[in-house]
Amino acid sequence: MIERFLLPDLGEGLPEAEIVQWLVEEGDAVALNQTIAEVETAKAIVEIPSPHAGVVRTLHAAAGDVVDVGAPLISFDVDVDVDVDVEERVEAPIAAPAAASDDEESGPNLVGYGAAARRSGPPRRRPRTHAGRTRAVDTAVLEAAPHDARPRPVPADEPGRERPRSTPPVRALAKQLGVDLALVEASGVAGVITRGDVEAYATATAPARTAEAQPSAPSPADGGVDARTTRIPIRGVRKHTAEAMVRSAFTAPHVTTFLTVDVTETMDLLTRLREEREYREERIGILAVVAKAVCLALQRHPELNARWDQDAGEIVQHHYVNLGIAAATPRGLLVPHIADADRMSAVALSRAIRDLADTARAGRTAPGALAGGTFSITNVGVFGIDAGTPILNPGEAGILALGAVQPRPWEHRGAVALRQVTTLALSFDHRLVDGEQGARFLAFVGELLRDPARALLLG
Template identity: 55%
Template sequence: MIKVFKLPDLGEGLTESEIVAWLVAPGDEVALNQHIADVETAKAVVELPSPFAGVVRELHQPAGVVVHVGEPIVSFQIGAADEPTDSSPTTDAAVADPSASAVADPSAAAAASASPAEQREANLVGYGPAIERGGHPQRRARTGAGASVPAAPAALAEPPTAAPTAAATAVASAAPTAAPVEPSAASSAEERPRSTPPVRALARDLGIDLTMVTGTGKDGLITRDDVRARITESAPIPDLHGSVSPGAAAARPATSGDHLGETRSPIRSLRKLTAAATVQSAFTAPHVTEFLTIDVTPTVELLASLRADRQFADAGIGILAVVAKALCLAVGRTPSVNTRWDEPAGEIVQFHHVNLGVAAATPRGLLVPNIVDAERLDLRGLAAALAELTMSARAGTTTPAALAGGTITITNIGVFGIDAGTPILNPGEAAILAIGAIRSRPWEHRGQVALRQVLTLSVSFDHRLVDGEQGSRFLADIGAILADPARVLTMV
């Protein structure tokens, strides 16, 4: 029997993922829960386990392609090769009520009749019901009145349309009865082009009108190749002087701008998530940003002495670890910066721990993994946690769990040579601290001007949760510790 595995919802509420790499090929024998592919979501690269034990029959999608949840990605040969194909999703609901699943998808009857062992094997990975997590229930193709057309295959079916409103129903019932229409005429005039959600998304990204595309798939279904072929047909042909014919600009595909000095790429994965998060934060929380420039020469000298000490030489303690420790101490004195505004509940959530988020620049984009219970770590422990967090983020191995649950964030913009900025809050948090570059500057020291190590700190906070006095005190405490590390003794 052939089992078709569709891309599951990976538990993050995301609708699409990119296949980074396949670790199996057609003909390979795989075990249940074996790691078969690396899949990149908007949050992290995760390992995709096999839901079946058998032989890989076909890879439906190549590496590097963005796949929507519920779309087939790989087929497995289970048992004898001459058994029929079973592409229906096996779910707990289907096992509990085979008749109900047979109504939604006739092919589910074969799965329901499978042995208990086979049913348990298919559910062992636990991806959940396909319809609830991104799959699409079967529906019949829309045709004219009186037409009798077989239902479309489940893999090609479109999502159900919403039921008509009461007002629309009343208007329809009051209108005079229309004259009978030939089924073929009604079908051609009213039915939109048939295609799958991934193909519609591709057409939307490329700026292709599907009504202008002729489908070559089964029953006239529009395929990816049909959409790509339309690009070639509609691309303008320049004349000898480099100009194009009138109206060609409208036909130019959205992604064919390389020869015009531009390159277009779809917004997806981490960039899409980052954009949504920053827009939500910027237009939901009233941001206030304050700056403090301080002489951190004593902290720089402290770091130099730690590097020279054999006990701490291999600890990798840097300015980020020191600032992180100072932040944790300052949070204890101004707990309002470690809170969350819960709009639905109408409550302010006060955290009694510091899950310190650290903004990390990676090849994929900006990630903010966090150090759980950072306030419990000493300087060496914070340095080790920061090194591990940064390494996993840049390697793309940060887990989704590590990206959730942060309570306050720190970002080191000084590594890029930037002195100060106005950082945007991580959604759900009350404050974010930015560390600028340490520079040698003339500075007042003991009544005279001397060349000192100077640093600017920037803190943005949610004014719904943090008053100006509280935000200022929080920033001043961090600055006092960095200006005189011995000041810590007065704060603990």
């Protein structure tokens, strides 16, 4: 019997996903819950487990294709008695989507409790049909898990060859420059090949590749190296970010207010902490202190920790803070959140921010961490920017931008002195927050940064 597997909703109602790479081919024998493909949604890279044990009959899309949720992804012949060499198998329930047979149409399922095994007992060992391609399963499925992207001495036509980890724009650039990504040394986080890696490889090998291939002169019409434009498909994170920002900008009436603050006392505190043995390894920075100040300010000004429920005709105020932290990644801008940030100390927030950023840049952020935020912070200061007008994340009432901390001449105790100064920019939804409320919230955050000892007096 042929079982057809439809692309499931991988979380948060995303309508489509791009196939990054297939880990099986037509004719391969696969085990239940074996990882068969990596797909990229607008939020994360996700491993897809097999819902059946059987033989792959049809791959309904190729690597690089964008597949709609509910569309056929792969078909299996499940009547074949299959023995797959599985070195490690965990029988705990896993998140494996449901499938539909060719004779019966059904809609896509949310990620469920796992596929039912079609036979009992451990699988018997048998030599693999294609060496190195049928692999053991890590049952922590449906979590972003980029694979090793370092160069492998594998011939281009070897059936089991895996595609190196990179983003769609980088793959497009490699194709444009005639670079084989399998030969490129990866310098990005978690072995991700960056644009700089491709350009460096292309420059270093240009004479050899030119002498070997002798290609005809490229032209703008065929998108060659000398073309005056480059076309990059709008997919993944970039597409999701664009849609969210347009929806936010044209739904919530934005207001942005600015405050320039003397943060010398806070910077002196951070310097002292870095010199103390107990906190030296924590690497606490200004962003963690701002995060703590925001959490304290939201307790006093809950209007900023709310959302507008249009359907119910209600304003929903949250009694917890899921603090979003904007993170620039090779795949684009992500804003994962720290759950219950209001219950954390500045030290704990520093650790959480560091872990969040590392996970996001590695492409391993779970979809659930990208939804449900109640307020966000974006640190534009790391790029040397003084201030900006941040756009709200849809569903949130406020977002704070932290500018660069720089020494400036500043009035201090009746005289002009060189002080550490930064600019804060608060954007808020004017349906939920009045100008006075937004101003008082920002002033309170600024006061805590001006005199961090005040935080000790707040319950």
